[in-house]
Every structure is written in structure tokens, then in C-alpha cells.
Amino acid sequence: MLTEKPDSPTAPVTHHAPKAGSLDDLVCYFEGDWVAMRDAKVSIMTHAFMYGTATFEGIRAYWNADEQRLYGLKLREHVERIRQSCKILLMRDIPTVDELIRLIVETVRRNGFRQDVYIRPSFYKSTLAIGVRLHELDNELYIIAVPFGDYLDTDSGVRVMTSTWRRNADEALPARGKIVGGYVNMAFQKTEAELNGFDEAIVLTADGHVNEASAANLFVVRDGVALTPPVSDDLLEGVTRKAVMELLAIEGIPVEIRSIDRSELYVADEVFLCGTGVQISSVIEVDHRPVGSGAIGPIGRLVRDRYFDAVRGRLPEYSHWLTPIE
Ligand code: PMP
Numbered sequence: 001m002l003t004e005k006p007d008s009p010t011a012p013v014t015h016h017a018p019k020a021g022s023l024d025d026l027v028c029y030f031e032g033d034w035v036a037m038r039d040a041k042v043s044i045m046t047h048a049f050m051y052g053t054a055t056f057e058g059i060r061a062y063w064n065a066d067e068q069r070l071y072g073l074k075l076r077e078h079v080e081r082i083r084q085s086c087k088i089l090l091m092r093d094i095p096t097v098d099e100l101i102r103l104i105v106e107t108v109r110r111n112g113f114r115q116d117v118y119i120r121p122s123f124y125k126s127t128l129a130i131g132v133r134l135h136e137l138d139n140e141l142y143i144i145a146v147p148f149g150d151y152l153d154t155d156s157g158v159r160v161m162t163s164t165w166r167r168n169a170d171e172a173l174p175a176r177g178k179i180v181g182g183y184v185n186m187a188f189q190k191t192e193a194e195l196n197g198f199d200e201a202i203v204l205t206a207d208g209h210v211n212e213a214s215a216a217n218l219f220v221v222r223d224g225v226a227l228t229p230p231v232s233d234d235l236l237e238g239v240t241r242k243a244v245m246e247l248l249a250i251e252g253i254p255v256e257i258r259s260i261d262r263s264e265l266y267v268a269d270e271v272f273l274c275g276t277g278v279q280i281s282s283v284i285e286v287d288h289r290p291v292g293s294g295a296i297g298p299i300g301r302l303v304r305d306r307y308f309d310a311v312r313g314r315l316p317e318y319s320h321w322l323t324p325i326e
Contacts, residue, residue, distance in 0.1 A: 054181075058118060070117070072322065076097060118147075154308075158284065160201060162204065176235075210265060212235045219271070219273075227257075228256075240280075248299075279304075
């Protein structure tokens, strides 16, 4: 029998969400009102619970201790993406971008956080019905915000394996939509990697190209050029991926968008992951082969350092990434 050993060094703990009991008093937005998390409950007959028919976003807000202020990161981009996910899932009556931003900011504000937080809005098919489909179902919105630390190491680099699972293709379950049911694909990848003693998985597309990590996009540095796969290679159109491209352009580092072979990971000078949860995390080993020198490389380090300064509001040139939450 396979038993999970959370204390085993082969199963690194990378999850820093607060324990369930401590969440009850947090304020969330639920079906049109702000309520305590303990009162935000859905029926087990909810369509989204039975079939995974929900969309979501993962957003971060960063606490700037010097300014005593929280900054929401890239709120508009996340809200635009969730509206696209809703369109893919045939959801109607989705609030405008400005209204959704207002609801998110208000949810965070009502909790009075003085620390980094993770925000998750989710539209879900709320009809109590059996029958797998997308049409003729109502949808509702919840927004939760919880204290959140690092999801993956950002200081010393991570070890990854190429997953034996492939990424769901656009013609099967569109990766560009952030669809709750689709995350079972990522759960297979992440669990396989952790139970085999790695920090994270790198996933290939159905045709064998490098796609992304289980919850992060990816850059590969070769000869001073930062490569990243195109959005047509079945990946989530990452908000952080775009932000990193902007940052690389400002730093004068060339970016090339093209499909990447698996073996390019083995000969790369650097590989780094980027995402809202992951932030910027350098890969120091792929499938037991050191990446470059086996330590965080100069471009990964530069991107990480600039990114963390930008998201905490320390770099005026990136202030357009941020929404102050008073
Ligand atoms: N790919 C997947 C599968 C993800 O879940 C995430 C996290 N949202 C990302 C990439 C990174 O996207 P973003 O930078 O928008 O958070």
C-alpha cells in the first residue's frame, strides 16, 4: 500500500495556507453579500461541486511595511482573464471589470490585513442539478482573501521533474481558461513530482513540447535570450509571464517566444518559473541534471529581485502594476 509521509524528505511541504479553523472569521464575498467565511456554504448538489464547472483567479496583494499599505497586484489583468474564463464556460451576467475590481478591493479591505494575502474570486455554476453540461445553468460569485506566504522556494532554487502526465490540450479542456475541473490535471503533476521527491513538475504538451509547471509559466535562458513557449502551446496566459516580459524588456534582455524542446531544459543556462503563487522561482535541477551551474543564475536572480521590489511598490516605474488597498 502506498502511504503518504508528510515528514519524509521526499515529500517537501510547499503549502503555506492557514489552517481551516483560523479562516472562519475572515470576511468573504458570497453570492451578493459580505459574510463570515463560516457562513459561506453551498449544497453538495451544486453543479460546480459535482462537475468542476467553475472558473477562478489567484491574485496576490503585498504588504508594504514601510508605507503600512497593501498593494493589489495586476487586479485588472486578473479580472479580465476571469471574464474570459467565464466566456469559455458559457457563463452570463458577469460584472464589469471595474465592478469586479471594486468587489475584490472591498473584500480585502474588510479584513484589515497587515500581511501578504492571496485572493481568489470564483464564478461557479450554482444550479442544483445533475446533468453534465455548460448551458442553462446559473452562476454565482465568491471572493475569498486569506493570508499567504511563499508557495515555492524563491531563495535557493527548486528541483523539478518532467511529469509523465501531459497537459490537457485546447481541443480537450482549454488551458487558457482557468477552469476549476481542469486543475485535476495539475494535481496529478504536482503530486507525482512531490511523491518522487521533487519540488515541482514541468509538463509537456500532447505533442511533447515544454508547456509550463503545475501552476506557473516558465522561461528558459539560452545564450542570454529568455525563451518562453507561445500561448498557442496549451498554456495559461499568465499574468506574471507578461509582467516578466515587460521587466525583461526594461532590463534589455531579449525575449523569444517559441516552442521549447524537453532536451533544451537539460542544456539551458537558466530556467525559472513565474506565477502569482509561485512568484519567481529558479529551477536548479531538471530530471537530475543541474541547470547551468546548479545554482540560481544571473537573469533569474535579477528578475526575482526586481519583481519583489516592484510588487511591494518600491519601484515607481512599475506602479501601474499595483492598486493600493487602503
Ligand atoms: N499556469 C498555471 C496552470 C497556473 O495555475 C498559473 C497560476 N495562476 C500560472 C500558469 C501562472 O499564471 P499567473 O501568472 O497569471 O498567476
